[in-house]
Amino acid sequence: MRESRIQFRLRAEKIEKHPMTTIVRFAPSPTGLLHVGNARTAILNYLVARKDGGKFLLRIDDTDTERSKPEYETAILDSLKWLGVSHDLFARQSERAPAHQEAAEKLKASGQLYPCYESALELDRRRQRQIASGKPPVYDRAALNLTAEDRARLEAEGKRAHWRFKLSQKKVAWKDLIRGEVEIDTAHLSDPVLIREDGRFLYTLPSVVDDIDFKISHIIRGEDHVTNTAVQIEIFEALSGSAPAFAHHPLLIGAGGEALSKRLGSLSLKLLAEDGIEPMAAASYLAKTGTSDSIAAFATMDELVAGFAMEKIGRAPAHFDPAELANLNAKLLHLLPFAAVEARLTEACVGGEAFWEAVKANLTRFSDVKDLWPLVVGPITPVIEDAAFIAAAAELLPPEPWDELSWGIWTKAVAAATGTKGKTLFHPLRLALTAREHGPELKKLLPLIGRERALARLKGETA
RNA sequence: GCUCCCAUCGUCUAGCGGUUAGGACGCGGCCCUCUCAAGGCUGAAACACCGGUUCAAUUCCGGUUGGGAGCGCCA
Structure with a gap:
């Protein structure tokens, strides 16, 4: 039970x-x-x-x-x-006119859609007047009082009707999925025009x-x-x-x-x-x-x-x-993992997975990869301030193959040979290899640049 | 002018009568580090105002102020 x-x-x-x-x-x-x-x-x-x-x-x-x-x-x-x-x-919507027409006929038949003959200019003036006198600009339903004869006369004068939906003038309530209980008093609203004077429907x-x-x-x-x-x-x-x-x-x-x-x-x-x-x-x-x-x-x-x-x-x-x-x-x-951008990297004519992993942390927008790609393939015109130091460093460049450890091996050797360390050691190398003050980590970049190109840049050549 | 909605850090928000008012983004600091990032740790930062109700209000009520929306022969 x-x-x-x-x-x-x-x-x-x-x-x-x-x-x-x-x-x-x-x-x-x-x-x-x-x-x-x-x-x-x-x-x-x-x-x-x-x-x-x-x-x-x-x-x-x-x-x-x-x-x-x-x-x-x-x-x-x-x-x-x-x-x-x-x-x-x-x-x-433009392709569904017959359905809209049918609905309009249904509302006309039930008397909920009624014809009005005020001109747009006239309505506008009336609204201005209402606002000026502190009243809400709501349509006064004057057309509802038109007799069949009135309408016939207006039509004979060449006036064409626009059609308004007759609101209940009661409170409409619904449970809004975001706002909760909502209640709107349609007595404060104008009867909406559903059909224009030229016969076209409004959005409603x-x-x-x-x-x-x-x-x-x-x-x-x-x-x-x-x-x-x-x-x-x-x-x-x-x-x-x-x-x-x-x-x-x-x-x-x-x-x-x-x-x-x-x-x-x-x-x-x-x-x-x-x-x-x-x-x-x-x-x-x-x-x-x-x-x-x-x-x-x-x-x-x-x-x-x-x-x-x-x-x-x-x-x-x-x-x-x-x-x-x-x-x-x-x-x-x-x-983003490499797989998610592979096609776009190819499209941009830039490098593969190793390149992506080396530079992605430095990106603000995807197109930045195009600016970063020359660091790897050139041409880069190196900036060398201390030629002797860079020449010494070039001598110590380890033989390939290179991986992420190569950078450390090389810079340790350079440090030992030249007695430099920290920024004075690394900054000139970055400038010589990339011609930039800032950029992706060199331990990731160096293997991508390759020994031949790195050596050329260290010799001051554009490569 | 009238109607409706909203009000917590700079921003997005949690809170649903008693909390050291929490989180995220951003910002500052520290660590890491060759740089800029990324990453880790950490810090500053808010209840719009005035009245009520209550033993007790960020929380409930009213008002003020501020913000948003609507009031079309637009959508």
């Missing part, structure tokens, strides 16, 4: 926990480049999908035909690919229709959408009788506390890539900032998936600091 009840409880919890398969979506509008704020939303969605074994829909929200550009869509796709956020499903209705048709289980987006969510829940309910789960994450703000805006073109992923930021450094930073986890470099998405939990996301805006990302980038490079 007791046992069976526990079993029942367990089963019930399981069902409740996984009522359906997780399907999330990331829905950028192709009106600009993907920036770090969008990318964070994309990653969060991706991690949820991966963690739950669900699916990730990439949806291009291109209902604004004036501002949407195919080249932006391409750029967004490229950026997501670079980031390592892959999608299972793909859709473009297509978004809901597509979320329903693609069986989206969780809508995870920035907190700039919370009031939209109240509106959209009402549309969800009008159309399908239920709404998905919602999670609104805090927005990213600039290192100095200023707003991050896509429209200002700030901090696009494209720019980060050009700056030599590793995709996984960006992904690690964006997945971890604003969470209770330490911000650290992770080499694979799998690790980020393993550590992900919605509960770890905070409720306050997080600062995005490019300097911190650059630092994380270096950290990531330092922990």
Whole structure:
């Protein structure tokens, strides 16, 4: 009896926990480049999908035909690919007009979508007036009082209607996966325009229709959408009788506390890539900032998936600091094994495993390997300040084969012969061999340089 | 102007009435070391303010201040 009840409880919890398969979506509008704020939303969605074994829909929200550009869509796709956020499903809102139309007809039939005839200019003036007199700029629903005759007259005058969704003017509440209980009073909101005067849809209705048709289980987006969510829940309910789960994450703000805006073109992923930021450094930073986890470099998405939990996301805006990302980038490079970069080293026409192991701790960005490679293969024009000392050192260069011990053997011999030690011993050798004050450890570099080339440099030749 | 959210080291945060207020990044020092890194050890660094409630507030409540967001025929 007791046992069976526990079993029942367990089963019930399981069902409740996984009522359906997780399907999330990331829905950028192709009106600009993907920036770090969008990318964070994309990653969060991706991690949820991966963690739950669900699916990730990439949806291009291109209902604004004036501002949407195919080249932006391409750029967004490229950026997501670079980031390592892959999608299972793909859709473009512009291609789903019939479904949107059908939904609109349904709402018109039920009287929840009503025609309005005010001009944009008129509405704008009205808003100004409301704000000036200290009132919230909310649409007064004047069009709701229009009779059939009024409408016929306006139409006859050549006026075309735009259509608004009739809000319940009640409180809409949901349990936000990040913010907890949220309650929005739609009485404080304007009835949203769903269809423009020219017949094109605004983003609100297509978004809901597509979320329903693609069986989206969780809508995870920035907190700039919370009031939209109240509106959209009402549309969800009008159309399908239920709404998905919602999670609104805090927005990213600039290192100095200023707003991050896509429209200002700030901090696009494209720019980060050009700056030599590793995709996984960006992904690690964006997945971890604003969470209770330490911000650290992770080499694979799998690790980020393993550590992900919605509960770890905070409720306050997080600062995005490019300097911190650059630092994380270096950290990531330092922990990458040769196998992870082999192809890229080949592509960059630089050395293999020994070279990577010798220089990786000195990298801030991957492209630094190109600057370091000449230390090994030349040409390097040596800097020799004390010719006699260097000549003496050259005489003592041990015979090959060389390994990491060769450096020690050689420098001990030089020390014994010349009576120098410490910096006065090593500094001239470094300058002669690499022409630089600083650089990777010479015990690792020397075998790579090789005896012939080392000797040439010690003789003052460019090699 | 109105509505909503937030407030702990410089940054990301842990804390859920009694703690030497913990960790991570960054910063300083020491060690290692030919240098710069890397690595090891170590140090400095925070409860925004004012009122309540309470034996006791970082923690609960109210206000102030500060920050974020929304109020489009944008998304």
